[in-house]
Amino acid sequence: MTEAPAAIRFKGLGQIFKTATGPLEALRGVDFSVARNEFVAVLGPSGCGKSTLLRCIAGLLKPTSGSLEVFGLPVTDPRDDIGIVFQKPTLLPWANVEDNVVFPIKHKSGRVRPDDRDEARKLLKMVGLDGFEKRMPAELSGGMQQRVGIARALLLNPDILLMDEPFSALDALTREEMGFELLRIWQQHPKTVLFITHSISEAVLLADRVLVMSERPGGIIRDLKVPLPRPRSIETTSSKVMHDFSGQLRTLLLKRAS
Amino acid sequence: MQALISPRAKSIILPTITFIAILAIWEGVSRGFSIPAFVLPAPSRILMGFEAITFSRWMEHVWATLRVALIGYFVSIAVAIPIAIGLTRSKTLADCLYPILVVVQSTPIVAVAPIIIVVLGSQDAPRIVITFLITFFPLVVSTTTGLMATPPELIELSRSLRAPASREFTQIRIPFAIPYIFSALKISITLAVIGAVVAEFVAADKGVGYFIQFSTSLFKLPEAWAGLGVLVLMSLTLFQLVELTQRVFFPWSLPKDAT
Missing domain, CATH: 3.40.50.300 (P-loop containing nucleotide triphosphate hydrolases)
Incomplete structure (x- = not known):
């Protein structure tokens, strides 16, 4: 081995x-x-x-x-x-929290499946943002925005x-x-x-x-x-x-x- | 007493009172000093100027100006945004086009207007071209600035996902440019009215600009002032429509305190 x-x-x-x-x-x-x-x-x-x-x-x-x-x-x-979390959350101001989390898939493949949304909601729950799916980034505090950034980085289930x-x-x-x-x-x-x-x-x-x-x-x-x-x-x-x-x-x- | 009027109501009431006060003083001065109508007609005289021609004639003039302004404006948008995208995507294209754009912008369009009319005839076409030339530079500059103002992290995210470059524009850069595009759209819509009027001054047989020039040539100043009033109203309405479009379709792009 x-x-x-x-x-x-x-x-x-x-x-x-x-x-x-x-x-x-x-x-x-x-x-x-x-x-x-x-x-x-x-x-x-x-x-x-x-x-x-x-x-x-x-x-x-x-x-x-x-x-x-x-x-x-x-x-x-x-x-x-590989998933990346930046210094600034850099969320998309026109998209709600859930759309921000699924953004990597939307951006990569051009479409979002219901499974991806389920995954996004699961991740949001994990980062402690249950119930915030439909909020806009501007309504969140800096810490909450960065939680969204972490969820976004985890969406493609990266190893690194x-x-x-x-x-x-x-x-x-x-x-x-x-x-x-x-x-x-x-x-x-x-x-x-x-x-x-x-x-x-x-x-x-x-x-x-x-x-x-x-x-x-x-x-x-x-x-x-x-x-x-x-x-x-x-x-x-x-x-x-x-x-x-x-x-x-x-x-x-x-x-x-x- | 103060608390009874909301700040929002106050922001409407105060300018209205000021406006009425100015009109009243204007009317008083005009009558009191018997100022001739060709120097400064009283508001009541201007109001009578509206009655010089029928409502349907007014509508014909308004429509002639509005049509040219809007067609020129939309052609301008249709050309400016792709050019801005091109300038952002290709350094070579930017190097080729930018000096030309600056030359176009430095040319006083009003001075070119008579030439354009001679070249393109006296139909709508030359007037649309003039409107286009006046409105398009702010759109190109502002859109380009907006497309470049995207947070670099999101561009890195896009590259790290190996997404197609077209999606970098449709899903990141263009939406991020929306606030910039709208501030240019607001400037350009009033410029479009100016462009249409300037074109009418040079050659036209219809339109509010034509009406103003025609009235002044006959020394009918109250009518000319009435025409000016119509133009102001037209500009304001168009401006508000652009703002409303932004408010309805892109509420997130408004400055924080304006929502």
């Missing part, structure tokens, strides 16, 4: 953008892999290429050098088994969920609440999650592993296993282990910055 391939594997990946002011090296020598159903947080200063990393996995960007495999196959095009600072536009309390919600959803529907954030506490609370990135050109400078048991709860946030581990990350990030 051969070992199952990693969900995501970066091999010395580099990304250089051509800009008006000359080439911009966004990523250099990125090396890491994520196992199936692992929850990995990528932590780094702003502008370090975290989002570029994610866009490479999504197949939206072609790496300049090195390679990238998803489930053992090189990424050449966008794949169906890419999350690009999904809660950073929310207020602190909602943000924490959404973190626990995400853990609950992830426990019900295990998926490989790559979660980009610049919040240390968020990374520690959510992830199995935290990857720390350097400033531009971004690379992984530290790959740390989070020493916290699952399931995690509010008590976890105040535990000594969490406190110490967060402190360790903070020192790491601040030392790099100074």
Whole structure:
């Protein structure tokens, strides 16, 4: 029996953008892999290429050098088994909540079957928006909008969920609440999650592993296993282990910055 | 006392009172100082100007102007939106067309009107072309801006789903451009009336613009003012119709406080 391939594997990946002011090296020598159903947080200063990393996995960007495999196959095009949650919910303002969730299917295939709508309603229930199907996005709070964004990303039942600072536009309390919600959803529907954030506490609370990135050109400078048991709860946030581990990350990030 | 009148009622009552007050002062000044009718006819004289021709004659003039304005307007929409989509989709096309568009926009259409009339004859065609030329630039610019203003995340979502490019336009870009398109449609509908009237000034035998010019040439200023009143009414009605269309079919595209 051969070992199952990693969900995501970066091999010395580099990304250089051509800009008006000359080439911009966004990523250099990125090396890491994520196992199936692992929850990995990528932590780094702003502008370090975290989002570029994610866009490479999504197949939206072609790496300049090195390679990238998803489930053992090189990424050449966008794949169906990857869902993306953006920093902003970016819902369609003219469509109600349910139509927003089924949008990927409508957009991909041109039609929506009743089954897809059932699935959308199931997902909305799971993200805690039961009864909001016919509401318009403008009637929802920021947190609720992002729940819709998560449901939309889960619609095609992806194996990999890419999350690009999904809660950073929310207020602190909602943000924490959404973190626990995400853990609950992830426990019900295990998926490989790559979660980009610049919040240390968020990374520690959510992830199995935290990857720390350097400033531009971004690379992984530290790959740390989070020493916290699952399931995690509010008590976890105040535990000594969490406190110490967060402190360790903070020192790491601040030392790099100074 | 204040609380008895809702803000909404207030927003209707106050301008109405102001308008009536202006008319009253106008009437008073006009009569009190015996201002000649060709300088500034009193509102009551203008009202009599409406009776200079029969209602069915008025309708003929209104219809002539309205027809040209509306045909020019819809031709303009039918041309401007595909051009805007083309400009958004192809950088090459944008490079080719944009300078020409700017030249067209920089040309005073009023000055070109006599030439167009000579070239295309004195039927509706030249008047429609003039209306089209006046209305179409704001539509192209605004629609293009709207098509480009789509959140980049949704374009990435579309690409990550490997959806056909046509759906990127029909399901994402065009709906997102709706607020921009409507703000241009509102500007263009009043421009369409201007275009039709300008064309009538140059050559026409019917239409409200023609009627105004004809009346002034005979020194019948109250009639000319009456014609102006009709044009204002026409512009306002058309503008409101565009707004109503947006309100009914695209309520989500209205600014938050207007719903």
